[in-house]
Amino acid sequence: MGSGETRERILKAALELFSEKSYHEVSMGEIAKKAGLSKGGLFHYFPSKYDLAREVLFRLLDGWIDELEERLEGLSGREMLKALVDAAFELVTSNPKLSRFFLELYEESLKRERGSEWDEFYGRYIGVTSQVLRSAGISEPEKRAILLGAIVDGLALHHLLSGGRLFDVEDMKREVLRIMGV
Amino acid sequence: MGSGETRERILKAALELFSEKSYHEVSMGEIAKKAGLSKGGLFHYFPSKYDLAREVLFRLLDGWIDELEERLEGLSGREMLKALVDAAFELVTSNPKLSRFFLELYEESLKRERGSEWDEFYGRYIGVTSQVLRSAGISEPEKRAILLGAIVDGLALHHLLSGGRLFDVEDMKREVLRIMGV
Amino acid sequence: MGSGETRERILKAALELFSEKSYHEVSMGEIAKKAGLSKGGLFHYFPSKYDLAREVLFRLLDGWIDELEERLEGLSGREMLKALVDAAFELVTSNPKLSRFFLELYEESLKRERGSEWDEFYGRYIGVTSQVLRSAGISEPEKRAILLGAIVDGLALHHLLSGGRLFDVEDMKREVLRIMGV
Amino acid sequence: MGSGETRERILKAALELFSEKSYHEVSMGEIAKKAGLSKGGLFHYFPSKYDLAREVLFRLLDGWIDELEERLEGLSGREMLKALVDAAFELVTSNPKLSRFFLELYEESLKRERGSEWDEFYGRYIGVTSQVLRSAGISEPEKRAILLGAIVDGLALHHLLSGGRLFDVEDMKREVLRIMGV
DNA sequence: TATGAATGAGTCTTCATTCAT
DNA sequence: GATGAATGAAGACTCATTCAT
Incomplete structure (x- = not known):
């Protein structure tokens, strides 16, 4: 519990950002912030x-x-x-x-x-x-x-x-x- | 404003690099090096x-x-x-x-x-x-x-x-x- | 305080890794993986x-x-x-x-x-x-x-x-x- | 002028730090600070x-x-x-x-x-x-x-x-x- | 014209450790 | 005993740009 949910939140945040800006313009820090977790936490879900x-x-x-x-x-x-x-x-x-x-x-x-x-x-x-x-x-x-x-x-x-x-x-x-x- | 041979050399070098890699992957330093002048010199010919x-x-x-x-x-x-x-x-x-x-x-x-x-x-x-x-x-x-x-x-x-x-x-x-x- | 088989497995895995790489290059996650338990579990056996x-x-x-x-x-x-x-x-x-x-x-x-x-x-x-x-x-x-x-x-x-x-x-x-x- | 001098300052600062701590424990930011220039400036003198x-x-x-x-x-x-x-x-x-x-x-x-x-x-x-x-x-x-x-x-x-x-x-x-x- | 020193903000990524469950 | 989610601080390195000379 919680597991899948956070993952979805991350994917949603990332989709929104990648729909606005280019791959290189979107940073992991930005995604983490938008998804509401720490940068380290983000890398817990996605290795890169x-x-x-x-x-x-x-x-x-x-x-x-x-x-x-x-x-x-x-x-x-x-x-x-x-x-x-x-x-x-x-x-x-x-x-x-x-x-x-x-x-x-x-x-x-x-x-x-x-x-x-x-x-x-x-x-x-x-x-x-x-x-x-x-x-x-x-x-x-x-x-x-x-x-x-x-x-x-x-x-x-x-x-x-x-x-x-x-x-x-x-x-x-x-x-x-x-x-x-x- | 810069003109002539050096300018052409820069444009040629830049074209070659942009044909290989993406805009964000090509750096001004790289272009300068390939064109055979300094980074400062490059900015002398092109403001950005x-x-x-x-x-x-x-x-x-x-x-x-x-x-x-x-x-x-x-x-x-x-x-x-x-x-x-x-x-x-x-x-x-x-x-x-x-x-x-x-x-x-x-x-x-x-x-x-x-x-x-x-x-x-x-x-x-x-x-x-x-x-x-x-x-x-x-x-x-x-x-x-x-x-x-x-x-x-x-x-x-x-x-x-x-x-x-x-x-x-x-x-x-x-x-x-x-x-x-x- | 942890004892027994799992402890030995951890020590064995750690020895192998420390024989290959430097102290700072070996991570606790790596050791946990090799020993077949979670990172949290590892800290259960060894405080640091x-x-x-x-x-x-x-x-x-x-x-x-x-x-x-x-x-x-x-x-x-x-x-x-x-x-x-x-x-x-x-x-x-x-x-x-x-x-x-x-x-x-x-x-x-x-x-x-x-x-x-x-x-x-x-x-x-x-x-x-x-x-x-x-x-x-x-x-x-x-x-x-x-x-x-x-x-x-x-x-x-x-x-x-x-x-x-x-x-x-x-x-x-x-x-x-x-x-x-x- | 100034060129060689800064380089020496960097080398001196780095020597002092590497004499205190291990290679991995000394950071480039630390060296830059001690040498009195920015991190970016440090990389201007040494590529890594x-x-x-x-x-x-x-x-x-x-x-x-x-x-x-x-x-x-x-x-x-x-x-x-x-x-x-x-x-x-x-x-x-x-x-x-x-x-x-x-x-x-x-x-x-x-x-x-x-x-x-x-x-x-x-x-x-x-x-x-x-x-x-x-x-x-x-x-x-x-x-x-x-x-x-x-x-x-x-x-x-x-x-x-x-x-x-x-x-x-x-x-x-x-x-x-x-x-x-x- | 041209140099190269210098900046500073930004990049991805790593990791020991803690903690609720 | 054991999990894995989460943190936060730190790390090396990049780069467009500015500026004194």
């Missing part, structure tokens, strides 16, 4: 900043895929594709700095020779996405899955860079569906 | 790290647009589109960390309340791109220009994340041309 | 790191003297001297970091104003050694006992510093016997 | 604690050998031997924690894979010592040089451990001369 940040990100991403899979149940191919695009845009627009955080963490993982930790998530993502595209009757679904991911992330990037002024989100969703689609 | 980095990036981007405009001269609409996609892929693949650098610097500019500095470049980029798309007879060229930029950046991002293993560049170029165009 | 380390060292040294006394029984004066030198070299070469550990702990004891804890051991050591020298018919046995201890420790130190490349152990033993002895 | 400590020790040792060589000029073999023993005892008794400092630093150098830095000093030491022994007509001077170093260091160790109560220094010097000697 990288490990904490990675858990923050993976929870977010895994949670997103879980939710997506739920949403997709019982839908037709077309509807699935639409739901997928919706979910992808939701993810990146609700958490605009996610791509950047992802990137930073990935580089950090390379530096620590722990790059392989990402394979599982990436595989899962491509798996779900290409499955949806296949169900929608789209040819070469693996390639299109990659393309879809890239487009959504690219749009998120530019959305972020322009402070949301660059394009209308619903408009772009339609465009993406057109590209993917039919 | 941010200003130096921004000049590095803007030179790169402006140079890219200049070269692109040259290449486009005398081409037909279709050929222009192909040349544009080629150039975009060249830029991001020859300098894989560019998107990240761009992102970091943009955030740094926001922190310093100098976000408007980017407008000019972005306007120029959209201008050239949409002009090409218009020449190629594509409808809604502004919107497509944004999309094209996002796709290329998104692909660059994933290319970087996967260490180049994710997709074949030529293959993706064809895909992008298909999306854009015809 | 210093007390644990001191017990490790004193057991080793007392054990060495016990064994030496056994070995000496029934030997002639000359043979005793040889056995003593053998045992001394065995101790320091089988546990090359012993001198360093001894030194560190001694300083730690001074800091804690518990320097007198060492007197008993030192007295016992000088007692046995000078007794042997006296039996071997050597004059000024107390002084020579001190000298012998110093030589063996000094050689151990240099042996350690040179990674064992500095001299041949058997060769030096003969040299020490010559000095002491005959 | 190890490098600073190493320079402190090597200066001491090199200075000792320099002085020894001066003292030896023009002496007969016997006198040289006596002067060598005097100098060795002076070194270790005037700076009782030297052996320990030496040891700590040596281990630190191994951890940093810079163990070879010690070869030059050790070679110089053995060179001078064995030369003296040879001049004094002693057989196997290299082996005896090692032995002499070990004895003196061992005695220093015990002298330190016993707080100087263990033996009379002049008495032991005679003993060492007898051992070495004639």
Whole structure:
């Protein structure tokens, strides 16, 4: 008791901070303060900043895929594709700095020779996405899955860079569906 | 205000370093050393790290647009589109960390309340791109220009994340041309 | 106050770690892990790191003297001297970091104003050694006992510093016997 | 100007502190404070604690050998031997924690894979010592040089451990001369 | 122009120890 | 007996920036 709770508090605080600032700009002291425990206590739960940040990100991403899979149940191919695009845009627009955080963490993982930790998530993502595209009757679904991911992330990037002024989100969703689609 | 050869040497050294490591990982001392002058001397040419980095990036981007405009001269609409996609892929693949650098610097500019500095470049980029798309007879060229930029950046991002293993560049170029165009 | 099996497990784990690394480089967490109990549990058996380390060292040294006394029984004066030198070299070469550990702990004891804890051991050591020298018919046995201890420790130190490349152990033993002895 | 002076101030402060406490017990902040500059300033002169400590020790040792060589000029073999023993005892008794400092630093150098830095000093030491022994007509001077170093260091160790109560220094010097000697 | 000395705030991380359970 | 959560102080080191010369 207490154990899991503090951990959650830490993860929540870290998520909030990493959503505001870059990996390197957020300090462990800051996270500890926000989570309401000492710096030493923080290291009791997470052996390093990288490990904490990675858990923050993976929870977010895994949670997103879980939710997506739920949403997709019982839908037709077309509807699935639409739901997928919706979910992808939701993810990146609700958490605009996610791509950047992802990137930073990935580089950090390379530096620590722990790059392989990402394979599982990436595989899962491509798996779900290409499955949806296949169900929608789209040819070469693996390639299109990659393309879809890239487009959504690219749009998120530019959305972020322009402070949301660059394009209308619903408009772009339609465009993406057109590209993917039919 | 500093000009001439030393300035160029600094910019060259900085470009090389920012192509290897993130903004925060490159230190002014490192740049000074690589450029062959003292830290104090470096600050004589550039008032801050941010200003130096921004000049590095803007030179790169402006140079890219200049070269692109040259290449486009005398081409037909279709050929222009192909040349544009080629150039975009060249830029991001020859300098894989560019998107990240761009992102970091943009955030740094926001922190310093100098976000408007980017407008000019972005306007120029959209201008050239949409002009090409218009020449190629594509409808809604502004919107497509944004999309094209996002796709290329998104692909660059994933290319970087996967260490180049994710997709074949030529293959993706064809895909992008298909999306854009015809 | 703690007794029995767990206590032994702790002492064994600590000995192994202190044989590899310096006093300050070995952490209580490490010892606890190796001994298979929690950090809190460890402090249940030993009130401080210093007390644990001191017990490790004193057991080793007392054990060495016990064994030496056994070995000496029934030997002639000359043979005793040889056995003593053998045992001394065995101790320091089988546990090359012993001198360093001894030194560190001694300083730690001074800091804690518990320097007198060492007197008993030192007295016992000088007692046995000078007794042997006296039996071997050597004059000024107390002084020579001190000298012998110093030589063996000094050689151990240099042996350690040179990674064992500095001299041949058997060769030096003969040299020490010559000095002491005959 | 000012350059060399500050450096000397730092080295002096560091020597004093390392003469009181162990390597790990002396902090860079402490040294900086004692030397009268900021922590950052300290790192301007020495890239790491190890490098600073190493320079402190090597200066001491090199200075000792320099002085020894001066003292030896023009002496007969016997006198040289006596002067060598005097100098060795002076070194270790005037700076009782030297052996320990030496040891700590040596281990630190191994951890940093810079163990070879010690070869030059050790070679110089053995060179001078064995030369003296040879001049004094002693057989196997290299082996005896090692032995002499070990004895003196061992005695220093015990002298330190016993707080100087263990033996009379002049008495032991005679003993060492007898051992070495004639 | 150019140097390099100097600052000071900040970084992640370690660790012996305590204590409620 | 035993756990593990939590502390708090300390540690080495980094770095953009300033300034006297």
